[in-house]
Amino acid sequence: MKTISVYHRPDSLDEAVLLLERPGVTTTLIAGGTTLNTVALPPKTEVVDIQDVVTATAARQGDRVVYGAMLRLADLIAADETPPLLAELAKREGPNTLRNAATIGGTVAEGDSESELLSGLLVHDARVSISGHDDPIPLPELFADWSLLDRSVILSVSVAIGGETASARTGRTPADTSIVAAAGRVVGGGLNVAVSGVAATPILVDPSDLSTLQPPADFRGSSEYRREIAEVLVTRVVAQLGGAS
Numbered sequence: 290m291k292t293i294s295v296y297h298r299p300d301s302l303d304e305a306v307l308l309l310e311r312p313g314v315t316t317t318l319i320a321g322g323t324t325l326n327t328v329a330l331p332p333k334t335e336v337v338d339i340q341d342v343v344t345a346t347a348a349r350q351g352d353r354v355v356y357g358a359m360l361r362l363a364d365l366i367a368a369d370e371t372p373p374l375l376a377e378l379a380k381r382e383g384p385n386t387l388r389n390a391a392t393i394g395g396t397v398a399e400g401d402s403e404s405e406l407l408s409g410l411l412v413h414d415a416r417v418s419i420s421g422h423d424d425p426i427p428l429p430e431l432f433a434d435w436s437l438l439d440r441s442v443i444l445s446v447s448v449a450i451g452g453e454t455a456s457a458r459t460g461r462t463p464a465d466t467s468i469v470a471a472a473g474r475v476v477g478g479g480l481n482v483a484v485s486g487v488a489a490t491p492i493l494v495d496p497s498d499l500s501t502l503q504p505p506a507d508f509r510g511s512s513e514y515r516r517e518i519a520e521v522l523v524t525r526v527v528a529q530l531g532g533a534s
């Protein structure tokens with residue numbers, strides 16, 4: 290974070306948003322800082338620390354769980370309210386040192402293609418509350434239009450609870466970040482399946498139509514390899530869920 294010129298720690302959301310809205314000033318939010326500590330920021334970036342502005346709670350509201358965006362992944366895993374699939378997939382987000390700092394809001398804002406937790410959020414019908422927007426935004430809509438986050442703060446992420454769930458993954462080693470992973474949830478006769486590692490962000494997929502995927506390639510696997518593995522993993526997840534479709 291060598292290029293940070295000013296550090297702000299606002300007391301209120303209004304103050305945070307005013308800091309973000311200043312014309313001509315390059316500003317970025319900081320939550321857990323796990324990504325920001327590793328990336329090169331533009332020169333003279335000002336950071337706005339939102340730890341006093343955004344909650345870090347986990348609370349049941351009807352048939353959903355609402356997570357304050359500052360909730361650390363370690364606390365999400367420990368929360369009684371957290372659906373088992375999300376606790377399991379959050380454990381795969383880096384080592385515990387990272388999970389003790391990284392937040393659910395930062396994870397959503399990063400939209401990491403290979404994040405298994407984001408696939409879990411997708412199948413749990415995640416909705417994201419963002420400052421300046423009256424209604425929560427379904428996670429797939431945010432992933433399709435990052436401008437929704439311009440000069441805005443993620444306040445909370447809510448997920449639907451219940452349903453039968455399953456997951457499958459492949460990586461170079463069991464402990465390594467997955468190359469491709471799939472998660473599924475059956476609820477009320479409907480099936481949600483999401484795949485990570487095959488697009489710019491994790492995505493919801495139609496299990497019967499994976500041939501159109503165009504995964505990015507890297508040294509761990511070609512596009513064709515990732516598409517084929519996605520088909521295998523989705524088939525396994527659907528089978529674990531009793532073949533529902």
Ligand SMILES: Cc1cc2nc3c(=O)[nH]c(=O)nc-3n(C[C@H](O)[C@H](O)[C@H](O)COP(=O)(O)OP(=O)(O)OC[C@H]3O[C@@H](n4cnc5c(N)ncnc54)[C@H](O)[C@@H]3O)c2cc1C
Pocket residue numbers: 317318319320321322323324325326327339343358359381382383384387390391392393394395396398399401403404405438441442443444466
């Ligand atoms: C060693 C290592 C391993 C990692 N492994 C994984 C992994 O397995 N899976 C994975 O998904 N990621 C991984 N990451 C990336 C990163 O740790 C995660 O995406 C993390 O969850 C980000 O959360 P944070 O709170 O630390 O975000 P920060 O680093 O504080 O911020 C990240 C971005 O999100 C924005 N942001 C943060 N909070 C908000 C908010 N409330 N509203 C709007 N924007 C916000 C920031 O402005 C910034 O652009 C890894 C990183 C490292 C260094």
